[in-house]
Each structure stands twice: as C-alpha cells, then as structure tokens.
Amino acid sequence: MKFPKLYKSTQIFKIALVIAIVVIGYIASVFYSKMKSLDASVELIATSNQTQLELEKLLSIISNYETNLRSYIITKDDVYLKDRFLSRGEIALNIKRLKVLTSDNPIVNRDLDSLQRMFDYRFKLFRETLTIAKSNNFDRNELNEALLKSTNFTNQMRTFVYKRINTESQKLKKLNDNHQFELEDSIVSAFLLVLLSLLILLLSFNKMRVDINELKKTNDELKFLNHSFNNAEKIAGFGHWKYNLDTQKYTFSDNFYRLLGIEPQSFDSNLENVMDFVHPDDAEYVLQTHKQSLIDHQSTNIMLRYVLKTGEIRYIMSVGSFTRNSLGNLVKVGVNYDITEQFQKTLELEDSNKHLKAINSELESFNNIVSHDLQEPMRKIQMFISRLKEKEADVLSDQGKDYFSKINLAANRMQTLMIDLVNYTRTIKGDKIFVKTSLEKILDQVQADLSQNIEEKKAKITVKNLPVIQAIPFQMEQLFINLISNSLKYSRENVIPKISITGEKINDSDQYDDISISDKKCYKIVVSDNGIGFKQEYAERIFMLFQRLETDSKYTGTGLGLAICKKIIENHNGYIKAKSAPGEGTKFFIYLPKNT
Amino acid sequence: MITHKDPIQIFLADDDEDDRNFFSEAITELKMENRVTTFKDGKDLMDYLEKPDSRLPHILFLDLNMPCKTGFDCLKEIRTNSRFKDISIAIYSTSSSEKDIEETFVGGANIYIKKPNDFSKLKKVIKDVVNINWQFHSSGLNKETFFFSI
Secondary structure (H helix, E strand, O other): OOHHHHHHOHHHHHHHHHHHHHHHHHHHHHHHHHHHHHHHHHHHHHHHHHHHHHHHHHHHHHHHHHHHHHHHHHHOOHHHHOOHHHHHHHHHHHHHHHHHHOOOOHHHHHHHHHHHHHHHHHHHHHHHHHHHHHOOOOOHHHHHHHHHHHHHHHHHHHHHHHHHHHHHHHHHHHHHHHHHHHHHHHHHHHHHHHHHHHHHHHHHHHHHHHHHHHHHHHHHHHHHHHHHHHHHHHHHOEEEEEEEOOOOEEEEOHHHHHHOOOOOOOOOOOHHHHHOOEOHHHHHHHHHHHHHHHHHOOOEEEEEEEEOOOOOEEEEEEEEEEEEOOOOOEEEEEEEEEOHHHHHHHHHHHHHHHHHHHHHHHHHHHHHHHHHHOHHHHHHHHHHHHHHHHHOHHHOOHHHHHHHHHHHHHHHHHHHHHHHHHHHHHHHOOOOOOEEEEHHHHHHHHHHHOHHHHHHHOOEEEEEOOOEEEEOHHHHHHHHHHHHHHHHHOOOOOOOOEEEEEEEOOOOOOEEOOEEOOOOOEEEEEEEOOOOOOOHHHOOHHHOOOOOOOOOOOOOOOOOHHHHHHHHHHHOOOEEEEEEOOOOOEEEEEEEEOOO | OOOOOOOOOEEEEOOOHHHHHHHHHHHHHOOOHHHEEEEOOHHHHHHHHOOOOOOOOOEEEEOOOOOOOOHHHHHHHHHOOHHHOOOEEEEEEOOOOHHHHHHHHHHOOOEEEEOOOOHHHHHHHHHHHHHOOHHHHHHOOOHHHHEEOO
16 A cells, blocks of 8 residues: 555645645635625615615605695694705715715716706796795795696606615616625634644654654663563673763763662762772773773673672673764763683683693503504514514424414404504594595505405405495595405405405495485495305494404404494494395495585 | 625614614525624714714614603704714604604604514515615605605
C-alpha cells in the first residue's frame, strides 16, 4: 500500500496542509464577497419596497383629499377642509423622501418631477373646485364639470403612479430572484467551507494520533532498550562511559559504578574520582593514554587494575573510541569490562601450559633415551654378538649355540621394538607440515627402502593410480613401509606374495563407522595382499597399540606397526579399515581427504 | 687433493672405546691398519689438527655425541678453516634423526653413516666409503645421497 506510506511522510502532509489552507482562504473570500453582495441586494429590496410604499401613500392622500372635498360639497361643513394644508405638506415630504430613495436613478427622478407637477396641477384643480363650491350661488354645471375634470386627472395620476409602482414591483421581483440565487450560492460555499475544514481537521487529528502513537511506541521501545541495556551491562559485567570533548563532561553508566564496587551514581562523574580507584602502578599509564587520545582522537585499548574499597584487585579492560553525537559534539565513548576471571583463567592456563610443556619435554627426553641412549648399548650388544658369532662360535657346545642364537633373536627384536616406538612417538608429536606429496613417488622410495626384504620374499608389488595429496611426506612413507612390511611378514609359505597399492574410485556404499564417504571429498587407496589373512572380527584390534594376532615365533612383530599407520591416517584426517578372512589375504582401505 | 698414489689416511673421533676398537678391528681386517688414527673425543682431535705440522687425514669419521667438544663443534671448526678444506667428513653416529642429518648436511659434512649393528656391515661401510670417488660424490651432493644406506 502506497497511501499509508505517503500518509506517514510529514513533508507530504505539510504540502497538503498548505494547499488546504489556500483552498479554504479562496473559498472564504468567495463566501465573504457573496455575503457582501447579498447584503447589497437586501438593501436594494428594502429601497424598492419603501419607494412602492411612499408612492401608494401619495395616492391614498390624494384619494383622502378628494373624499374630503366631496364630503364638504355635500355637507358644506368646514370640518372636512381642516387637513387641507397639512396634506399638502405631507405630499411635499413624501416626494422629498422618494427623491432620496431613488437618488441613484435619474429616470425615476424625472418621473418624480413630473409627478410633482401633476400634484401641483391637481391641487390647482382642487382649489378651482373649492372656489366654485364655496360661492353661494354656484353653477351646478360648472361644479360638475370641475369635479369631472378633477376625477379624470386623479385617474390619470393614479395610472401614472401605478405604472411607477408596477416598475418598482417588477424590479423588486428581479432583485428577489437574484437574492434567492445568491443566497443558494452562499449556502453551497459555506457548506463546502465547513466540509473542507472538517476534512482537514479530521486528517490532522488522525495524523496527530498516528504520530503520537508512533512516538509513544518509539518511546516505549527506547525505554525498554535502555532497561535491557542496563540489565545487560549488569549481567555481562561491563559499564560504559562517555566524555564530551566540547562540554568537557563525563557520563558514567550505573554498572560503571558497580564495577568499582559502589552504588550507582554515588560520586560526581569526573576523571579524578575514577582515578582514585585505579591501581597506583597503572594510574600514570592510564592517564597518559587517555589524555593522548583526547588530542589525537585515536581509539584506546587499556588494561588496568581497580583497587576496590575492600582492597580487592579487579582486572579491567577499557576500550574507547571517538564519535559525534546528534549535536555534532565530539564524544569519546568507551566500555569497561571486568576481565578478572578470564585473566586469572589465562594465568592458570599459562601455568598448566608450562606444566604440560615441562611434561612434554620430559617425554621428549624419554624419547631421546629410547632412540639414542637405549639403542647405543643395544647396538653394541648386537655388534658383540656378530663378533662372537664370527670368531668364537666354534668353541660353543650345541646348546650354547642354541642359547646364543636366542640371544641374537631377542636383541634383534628389542631393536625393532625401539625403532617402532621412536616412529610411533614421532607420529604423535612433531611438526605436522603438509606439503604436496606424490604418493607414486613415495611408493618408489618405499620399494627402494624395502628392496632387500622384497627380494628375499620374491614379492610382486604393483602400484596404480595413486593421487598427489597434501600430506606429511615422511609419515606417508612410514605408512606404506609399515603396510607393505606387514604384507611381506604375513605372507603364506610357498606362495609368492602379491601386493597391490591402488587408487580407486569411491562407491556410494562406502562407509566408515556410519560416516558415508563421497568421491568428492576423499581419495581411496587400497592395499591388498594374498597373505595369511585373519578373522574379520579382529579387523579393529589390529590397529590397537601392542595388539598382535600371531604369537608364532616365525612372525616377528612389535604390535606397533599398524597402530602407527592408524595414527598417521588420523594425523591426515582420514580413515583406515581392514577386510580379511583367514587364508584369503587382507585388504586395507585408506580414505584421505582431498583438501587438507 | 686425494689421488690414488697417496695411501689413504683415515681419522676417527669417537668417545666410545668399544666403537673405536670395532673400527680399528674392521680396518685391520680390511688390511689398512697403518692408515688409521683414532681420537678419544672432539677436543683431542682438534688439538691434533690445529698443530701447524700435523698430518691431515683424507677422511674423517666423526661421532656426534662426544663430551667437551661435540661432533657438531668439530664440524663447524673444520669447515671454517681453509687449511682443512680437503678433508672429507663422514658423520658416524648412532642417531639417525632428521634434525642431526639436516644440521650436519648444512654444516658441510660429506656423508652421514648410521653406526651399524653388525660387524660385517661395519667392514662394508668402511670399505665403501674409502672407495668413494669423493670428487664425484661431493659435486653431485644432495640430501638423498648424503645419508649412506648400507
């Protein structure tokens, strides 16, 4: 909806208001002029009525006069002549009033002039008739003639006056029509005015209501936010502060005080009061860093200690940065948080780390002992054995020779064990640096290393489709040395060992401990032999440290070789599993991730 | 410069008496007995070498773990003295740690031999090392050929 959006825009509303005021102003002025003209037309109607009235009055005076004269002629009583002159003056006044009423109309004025003359003439006729009537011996014929003349003239006058009245009444009718029309016009204007005002009033009221609601909502939200913020500060253990560089005033949040171990707002918010709590050893650095930042406006990141009133020491991290407030003042806003617990934990961690390192270096020296100091006498024992065998074997009895060969075997076994132990520890510790490694090349090296052993057993080794991976090269070498040695060691008697190392595509069904492995993510390498094999139930045991399946003395082993393999594969985030059956050879499946 | 006309002179510096004996016995069995001199430690060796009129060996077998002056110290001193530039140095140690091999290779040793645990192998090593064409070996020196596999 577009309307509510428009409705919300104060700018649009302002424009609408201005337009409405202009329209109201226009309608009001139209209304005013209408009223004015209405007023004028009322006046015109009044004048016209007055004129009509005055004219009728004139006629009635003349009739009255005439009646009185007739009455006199019949009765000869002077009473009837009493008002004669009075009426005359009244007529003059009447004419005068009419002249004033019709002063703006020259035609009527002219008519009035002729009326005046007609009155004068009529009165002359009256006088003549009266004179005839007053003479004691009047000629009845003469009087009749005079009366007839008078009556005729009166009729003539009446006709004139009625004509005038007629004109006036016509004019009045026209004025009345006009007046009616203007009145209707004004009512429409007034109605429109009221309607429009009402509309604007309603719109303004609604707008106001919406604005107030919005304001209230924002206010509520702000209140809530403020409340939550205060709560959050309390829970998270941080307090914030502000310094206005223009007004040079500090503001501290409630929790800022709590961090100092005191009630909120319990002292004036200024720097000196806070510095009382800063550890004396930190004070100079804190002040210097803070003051410098007020000059160069760079963010600060200070670690300091508070000494609380209880004497307790708290570790505080104080970070501050600069911003401008709504008034455009530069303000440094900062957050202080208590890191005592973390700091102590870090110290503890550092401690235990040191301890671990010490243990580690002890283990390392143990490793050195195994790899060097123990091997040294071992090698010498073997050396002496070889000397004895060469030079003194003849002087030994048969049983002596048997014991001697057992000593030799035991010494050899011990040496292998030590070498394996060293190799195993090497896979646990040490730098795990992954480099691009060609497994084909690794296998070339492995075959060279084992060449003597391979030749002895006349083994056939095939290598196919091996990938180039990210790996620790010496560990990869160790892995294949161990696996191939294993296959050579557990080969079947009188069967030429066949060992293949092949890179294969991963099927959808491939799984390792319920983890499905996809071709996208992993390489699969299969090492298979035609050796003695083992029961599938032992498939996991073979990878455990010092676990050996064959106890027959012809299979020499330390129980470390496959444990080392497993460790190496784990180092490479891969998986290794075995599949075998007695007499059917063994398959080792290796999965190595494509992107390590 | 070693030529075939010169009877080859061999030095061994090793603090282990048994090892010195094995070495001497092997040399004897190889019929080169009048060409070997042994030193009981690094200091003994360097004291001898630094005498201005000392006879320098063609090949020096150098043990690494020795008291007073280790094989590493000797290697460093020999390789910083131009008078000894013609001495071929064979490291002769029980250790076969990557670290030791790397360090001695960088330090300028010519070959690294892990002490064998069989007397016949010892004889073979000595025979092979003496018969190496040193000039050829040194010019084609790399880390793969540095470690002498028996």
